[in-house]
Amino acid sequence: MLDTATVDPGASGVIAGFDHACLSHDDHIVFPELTLRIQQGDRIALLGRSGVGKSTLLEALRLRLDDQSAWCPQANALVPTLSAYHNIYMGRLAHFSRWQNLINLLRPDPTCWQEISELADTLGLDGLLRRQVDQLSGGQQQRVAIARALYQKRPVFIGDEPVASVDPRQGVRLLDLINARHQTCVVALHQRELALAHFDRIIGLDDGRIIIDAPANELSASDLDVLYVTD
Amino acid sequence: MSRTEAPAGWFSWLRGDNVGARLLRLTLAMIAITLLLLPWADLSITTHDPWGELGRMLKGMLLPDITATESPLRALLLTIAFALWGVVLGIVLGFPLALIFMRSRLVRTLCAFVRAIHELFWALLFLQVFGLSAITALAAIALPYAATFAKVYAEILAQIDRRPARMLSSRTDRLSRFVYTELPLAWQRLSGYTRYRFECALRASVLLGFVGLPTLGYYLESAFRQGRYHEGGALLWAFYLLIALLPWWAHRRLLVPWLLGTAFLLGPWPSVNPTLLWQFLSHDIWPQPLLSGDIAALPGWFSGLPDLLPAIGNTLLLGLMSTVGSLLVALLAWPLVSRHFGNRATRTLGRSTLIVMRSTPELLLAFILLLLTGPSLLPAWIALSLHNGALIAFLAARHADEIRPGLPDIRGINLYSHELLPRIYPGILALLFYRAEVIMRETALLGMLGVVTLGFHIDSSFEYLMFDQAVALLMITALINMGVDVLSRRLRPDALPERRHQPRPAPVGDSV
Numbered sequence: 103m104l105d106t107a108t109v110d111p112g113a114s115g116v117i118a119g120f121d122h123a124c125l126s127h128d129d130h131i132v133f134p135e136l137t138l139r140i141q142q143g144d145r146i147a148l149l150g151r152s153g154v155g156k157s158t159l160l161e162a163l164r165l166r167l168d169d170q171s172a173w174c175p176q177a178n179a180l181v182p183t184l185s186a187y188h189n190i191y192m193g194r195l196a197h198f199s200r201w202q203n204l205i206n207l208l209r210p211d212p213t214c215w216q217e218i219s220e221l222a223d224t225l226g227l228d229g230l231l232r233r234q235v236d237q238l239s240g241g242q243q244q245r246v247a248i249a250r251a252l253y254q255k256r257p258v259f260i261g262d263e264p265v266a267s268v269d270p271r272q273g274v275r276l277l278d279l280i281n282a283r284h285q286t287c288v289v290a291l292h293q294r295e296l297a298l299a300h301f302d303r304i305i306g307l308d309d310g311r312i313i314i315d316a317p318a319n320e321l322s323a324s325d326l327d328v329l330y331v332t333d
Numbered sequence: 334m335s336r337t338e339a340p341a342g343w344f345s346w347l348r349g350d351n352v353g354a355r356l357l358r359l360t361l362a363m364i365a366i367t368l369l370l371l372p373w374a375d376l377s378i379t380t381h382d383p384w385g386e387l388g389r390m391l392k393g394m395l396l397p398d399i400t401a402t403e404s405p406l407r408a409l410l411l412t413i414a415f416a417l418w419g420v421v422l423g424i425v426l427g428f429p430l431a432l433i434f435m436r437s438r439l440v441r442t443l444c445a446f447v448r449a450i451h452e453l454f455w456a457l458l459f460l461q462v463f464g465l466s467a468i469t470a471l472a473a474i475a476l477p478y479a480a481t482f483a484k485v486y487a488e489i490l491a492q493i494d495r496r497p498a499r500m501l502s503s504r505t506d507r508l509s510r511f512v513y514t515e516l517p518l519a520w521q522r523l524s525g526y527t528r529y530r531f532e533c534a535l536r537a538s539v540l541l542g543f544v545g546l547p548t549l550g551y552y553l554e555s556a557f558r559q560g561r562y563h564e565g566g567a568l569l570w571a572f573y574l575l576i577a578l579l580p581w582w583a584h585r586r587l588l589v590p591w592l593l594g595t596a597f598l599l600g601p602w603p604s605v606n607p608t609l610l611w612q613f614l615s616h617d618i619w620p621q622p623l624l625s626g627d628i629a630a631l632p633g634w635f636s637g638l639p640d641l642l643p644a645i646g647n648t649l650l651l652g653l654m655s656t657v658g659s660l661l662v663a664l665l666a667w668p669l670v671s672r673h674f675g676n677r678a679t680r681t682l683g684r685s686t687l688i689v690m691r692s693t694p695e696l697l698l699a700f701i702l703l704l705l706t707g708p709s710l711l712p713a714w715i716a717l718s719l720h721n722g723a724l725i726a727f728l729a730a731r732h733a734d735e736i737r738p739g740l741p742d743i744r745g746i747n748l749y750s751h752e753l754l755p756r757i758y759p760g761i762l763a764l765l766f767y768r769a770e771v772i773m774r775e776t777a778l779l780g781m782l783g784v785v786t787l788g789f790h791i792d793s794s795f796e797y798l799m800f801d802q803a804v805a806l807l808m809i810t811a812l813i814n815m816g817v818d819v820l821s822r823r824l825r826p827d828a829l830p831e832r833r834h835q836p837r838p839a840p841v842g843d844s845v
Contacts, residue, residue, distance in 0.1 A: 169502060179496040183517040195509045196502040203509040254502075 115141045117258065117286060118166045127158040133310050140288065145281060147297035147318070148290040150307035150329050156290040157262055159307070163288060164260050169196075172284065174251035174261040182236035186227065186246045189235055190218050193253040218253060224279065225249050226272075240267040248276060252283055259284040263292065274300070294326045353755070356762055356826060360660070367657045374650055375785075376714070379707030386705050393562025394569065401564035402552050407598075409571060412548040414595035415467070415541060416534035419474025421592065423534075424527065426475060427482030434487035447480035449814035450807055451778045452537045453696070454788070456544050457795050458807070462613055466603035470546050474534055485526055493518040524585075532579060536694040539572060543696065543781065550697065557701060569693075576692040618804040638802060639790045645813065648786040651710055652776045652817065655717035656769050662722020663729060663761060664754075671730040673738070673748055690723035695775050700782055708783035717772055717779075725764045732757045759826040769821040770814065777810045787813075 118140045125133040132155040140146065140163070148156050164173050172193070180189050188207065191214055195203055206214065215231075222231055225245045235243060244267050251259060259280050265273035273293070277300045281287060291297050297304055298318050306314030306329045314321070314329065380386065402408070434440055456473035463469045498514040542550020549572055556565035575582075583591075622630035668674040669683030690698075695716050702712030738752040780788025787810045794803035 169504065173500055175496070175500050178494075179500045181497045181514055181517050183520060184513070188513065192497075192501065192513050195513060196505040198509075200506045200508040203506075204512060207512055 115143075117142050117170070118163055120162070123162075125155075125158055125162050127155075127161075131310075132158045136312070138305070138312065138315075140286070142286055144286050144288075145300075145302040146288045146305055147301035147303070148288060148305050148307065149292075149294060149297055149314075149326060152292075154307045155310060156307060160260050160262050160288065160290060167258055167260070170256055171258040171260045172251040172254040172256040174247055174259065174264045176247075176262050176266070180235050180243060180247060180250075182234070184235060185232055186222070186235055186238065186242075186249075187215065187218055187231040189246050190221070190231075190249045190253050193250040194255075218249070221249050221253060225252075225276070241269070241272070244268055245276070248280065252280070257284060258286040259289070261287070261289040263290050265296070266292065270296075294323055297326075298323065352759065352826070356759060359824060360762070363653070363657055363660075367654055370650055370653070373646075374654065374714075375647075375709045376711045377707070377709045378711065379709065380705060383705040389560070390557075390562050390565075390701065390704075393564075393566035395566070396563055397567035397570050398563035399567045401556070401561065402568060405552070405568065405571060408542075408547060408549050408552055408568075409575065410595065410598055412535065412538045412550075412575075413591070414598045415470045415474060415546075415548060416531060416538040417591060417595055418599060419471050419538070420478060420527070420531050420534045422471060422475035423478030423482055423530075426479035428486060430479065430483035431486035431490065434483050435491060440483065444480035444483050445815050445818065446811055448477055448484070449774065449811040449818070450477065451774045452477050453540055453544060453778055453781065454791060454807055454810070456541055456546070457792070458804075460544060461617075461795065461800060462610055463603045463605065465545050465547075466601050467599040468603060468605075470538070470541050470548075471599070473541065474537055478530060478534065481530065482527075486523060489519050489522045489526065490515060528583075531583065532576065532692075535575065536692070540694050540696050543700075550694075553697065554700065557704060573689065573692060577688070613800070617800040620801050620805065638805065639794075641787075641790075641806075641809070644780075644785060644787045644790055645809070647710065647784070648773075648776050648780075648788075648810075648813065649817075651713055651717070651779070651784075651786060652769070652773045654710070654714050655721065655772050655776065656765060658714055658718025659721035659725060659768065659772065660761070660765050662718050663725035663765070666722060666726035667729040667733065667757075667761075668749060669730075670727060671733045671753075673733060673753060674745075687723040687726060690719045691727065693720065695720045696778060696782070699779050699784075703782050703784075708785075710784060713776070713779040713782070713784045713786075717775060721768050721772055725761060725768065728764055729757050729761050732760050763826045766821040766825040770818045773814050773817045777814070 116139050120136045120138045123133070123136045124131060125136055136159075148159065150156055164171050181192070184192075187210060191206060191210075198206070202211065205211070219228070219231055222228055225248060227242065227245055227249065230238060230242060235246060238246065244264065248261075248264050251261065251264075261280070264280070265276050268276065270293070273296060277289075277296065280289070281300065287301070289301070298321060301318050304314060304316060304318050304321055304326070305312055306326065308329055314326070399405070430440055430444065434444070452473050455476055456469055459469040459472050463472070493515060497518070498510060501510060501514065538548050539550040539553070542548040542552065543554055545551065549568055553565055553568045553572075556562070556568060616624065620631065620634045622628065622634050666683070666687060670680055670687055672680075674680075675683070698720060699713050699716035702716055706712050733753045733756075736753060736756055738748060743752065777786055777788040777791075780786040780790065781792045783789065787806060791803050791806045791810065794800075794806060
């Protein structure tokens with residue numbers, strides 16, 4: 103059973119925040135003046151066109167939260183020549199000693215194997231743990247990336263389009279699983295229906311600014327159209 | 334108002350500032366300089382019946398006599414043993430160096446220096462201390478290979494995808510980071526390169542026979558030198574079989590059995606006298622005036638060196654001629670093995686010809702040609718051009734095979750000149766300049782056969798036990814090679830980017 107750790111949120115319940123911060127990516131300023139507070143327990147969907155700065159914001163959050171956050175990048179951050187098991191195990195590399203890691207590479211640790219195969223079962227990856235990652239389908243690779251984030255057992259989940267290449271029904275199941283295992287979630291998405299149905303707070307980005315920041319139950323799908331208008 | 338452009342003149346293609354024009358200028362300049370200097374090259378044929386000799390050699394190749402050599406199997410296995418253990422020791426030494434290669438200028442310089450001296454020269458040096466022993470053979474292969482592995486492994490590791498490493502927690506230790514996110518990504522290229530170097534090591538191991546170690550080369554040299562061509566032919570066939578069957582006998586699964594099995598073959602092990610070793614290192618290899626502190630006598634010692642200028646001139650000239658020769662051979666030969674030309678039969682024939690040219694060690698090829706022509710630059714030039722040209726032709730053909738011509742109907746020379754060559758030529762030149770370093774190293778080496786390059790004087794200095802002189806000449810050779818390496822890296826096409834409008838960012842880690 104994976105248990106959930108807690109973050110000490112400080113008096114106000116804010117676990118991460120930006121106050122008139124300037125965020126940049128590759129020497130290029132993306133957010134000139136960003137103000138944002140993330141409370142413990144928030145379930146945030148991050149929406150916006152591609153290239154609008156979702157990944158930059160997630161990266162900055164990840165650095166702020168450091169070891170409080172489980173990071174689920176896009177599937178291309180997997181190591182294609184290692185097995186699915188080893189890719190999931192990598193979530194906790196820092197947790198084990200270097201010698202344990204080295205031995206595990208040659209002969210999987212039985213306890214870790216047990217734990218990871220249970221996790222894989224819940225994600226529909228049963229029987230695929232020994233398979234090299236580049237032999238898995240895009241959807242399977244994405245589930246391996248999610249499994250790795252879950253295996254980190256951290257209170258805050260940060261995901262960059264974690265359900266982009268799985269079918270909608272499975273996407274719902276995966277988001278539920280992520281929500282169940284983490285107190286706080288910040289997830290970039292491109293399916294706005296999923297965002298409205300499964301998250302409490304919607305943040306919409308455009309042109310280096312936050313143009314929507316509201317509870318999901320106060321918004322409708324048409325309110326979000328403004329994010330995808332190209333002028 | 335319409336303005337008609339004047340038709341392009343003959344030389345207008347050379348003037349542009351695009352990559353194509355620059356490569357064309359570079360190529361024509363190299364060919365022009367070579368032609369200009371050619372009258373100074375000694376290309377004479379001094380034997381009186383070269384064609385008859387060639388006929389006898391071919392007859393020997395066609396009718397090999399496998400019973401003539403006393404223990405061919407032992408020579409074959411010893412060749413494998415030296416190559417295998419040499420490469421393994423090279424990896425053991427080179428891999429740790431690869432990890433600090435990019436960070437340490439000292440390591441980079443040291444590796445460049447060690448690489449600049451050919452395996453056979455290292456063998457000559459170690460021979461003075463360890464005699465005809467396994468240590469000499471293994472050190473001669475392992476040392477320069479370690480330097481090469483350090484450089485190439487470091488380059489491969491620098492090119493891997495960094496994204497998987499970035500997702501790890503910042504507290505992950507260095508070793509785990511390396512074995513989980515860097516090594517697996519680089520593994521395929523690392524092992525592919527190591528496999529290629531093993532083939533090179535087999536050739537080097539054969540060549541060790543030329544200094545007297547009992548590998549295949551030893552028997553090959555004596556058979557050819559004494560005109561026993563049927564025996565030489567059999568040994569040569571054995572070597573080609575060894576290379577051709579490499580994928581089967583050198584399978585990854587057989588690595589451990591081979592290592593254990595050949596370990597018992599390695600030998601003889603020398604008894605090293607520490608006093609003599611110390612005497613060699615501290616005294617014999619240093620110029621006498623330097624040891625006695627008599628700096629004033631140093632110019633006198635220098636003037637005692639053999640006439641260096643002609644040797645250096647010959648070395649450089651042969652290097653340039655062979656580079657241009659390799660280019661011409663490659664340009665003519667790559668269509669022979671490309672899917673775009675000929676039919677299955679011509680390609681098979683072309684392939685086997687090129688494989689033979691590529692797998693024969695240059696020194697051996699030059700040695701055989703030298704028996705035909707006598708000692709001049711001619712056999713060395715032909716041998717280096719054929720070997721390196723065939724090697725480049727293979728890679729160029731592989732590159733061309735990936736291209737699908739834009740116009741489906743054109744064939745033959747039109748296909749060659751309009752669709753394929755313009756696309757693969759930058760690649761061919763890049764390979765050529767990579768190879769130039771190797772060609773330079775071999776140019777010096779060919780002196781051992783009597784061609785008056787630097788290697789000739791190195792070889793004879795060792796023969797007369799003038800170690801101080803031999804080591805000084807080795808240093809000069811290494812410096813020249815390092816200089817040529819720097820030059821060819823500057824000229825290499827991937828170092829010739831389109832002129833940019835923005836200044837390039839300073840490389841990370843370089844102090845300003």
